[in-house]
Amino acid sequence: MAMETPQRNGHGTLVWEENFSGAALDENTWSIRQGPTRGCVHWYTDLPKNVRVEDGFLVIETLEKSVEEIIALAASCPDEAWPEKIRELGRPEKIREMGLGYTSARIHTKGKKPVLYGRLEGRMKLPTGQGLWPAFWTIGEDIGEAGWPACGEIDIFELVGGKGNAKDGFGDSETHCALHCRPEQRPKLNYIVLGDTRLEQGKYSDDFHIFTVDWTPEKITFFVDGKAIKEIGIADVPEFHKPHYVILNTAVGGWPEPPDETTVFPKKFIVDWIRYYR
Secondary structure, eight states: OEEOOOOEETTEEEEEEEOOOSSSOOTTTOEEEOEEOTTBSEEEOOOTTTEEEETTEEEEEEEEOOHHHHHHHHHHOOGGGSOGGGGGGGSHHHHHHHTOOEEEOEEEOTTTSOBOSEEEEEEEEOOOSTTEEEEEEEEETTHHHHOTTTTOEEEEEEOOOTTOBTTTBOBTTEEEEEEEOOGGGHHHHSOSEEEEEEOSSSOTTSSOEEEEEEEOSSEEEEEETTEEEEEEEOTTOGGGSSOEEEEEEEEEBSSSOOOOTTOOSOEEEEEEEEEEEO
16 A cells, blocks of 8 residues: 655655555556557556565566467457557457567556656565566656657666577676666767666575665666666756656566576566655
């Protein structure tokens, strides 16, 4: 359940926190996006087997499914649950063409809990394995009008699972942070992928870690387990001076190469809490 009791500490005033202490997701804070993602091989659902609150944690569970099961989900998906611009991808022939074979979940705070500047952090245990792509991120509330990347995007963490991506690398023991904005703004940011964190041993699925972004009008700083990873100036980048909303999801395929025989499903993305200070 999301709480909004103002508290002060070294990070500022606690504006809201989500401890997932209720029996279900708090609908005053979270919405569930359904449908496919262009370039990936999953279908997002609102089914409890894919997204639920359990024993005080948010669980996003990724499952392997047949193409025919995905087609059945598409047929029952209400129009308001997924963006109109991707509904063409829900046609049976497109599902077969894309090879969709997994269900997962994506939740967000759009229109409910905007964030602009301040400190946003969460304690999480990540799913790992070839093809898994979990993330904790924000995107501009104006994405419908401005489009991407003009809306702006802050990737507090992404993990590109398994052997990662043939071009960029990464993998189960490494997360990275990034900013996305209009191409003409990128020289001011150096490069959109701003920093990465490799564990000395083990994988990000072995234990919980705290992922944090500090966001001021002058700069954005990323942390993992309290260690600063990257700081970047954003004073003259308009994408980061307007309200964003929070997203938690696990994608399959897309940036990472698809799952292979080494990826054993189900996979769980487990979130203990989210806190937003300002």
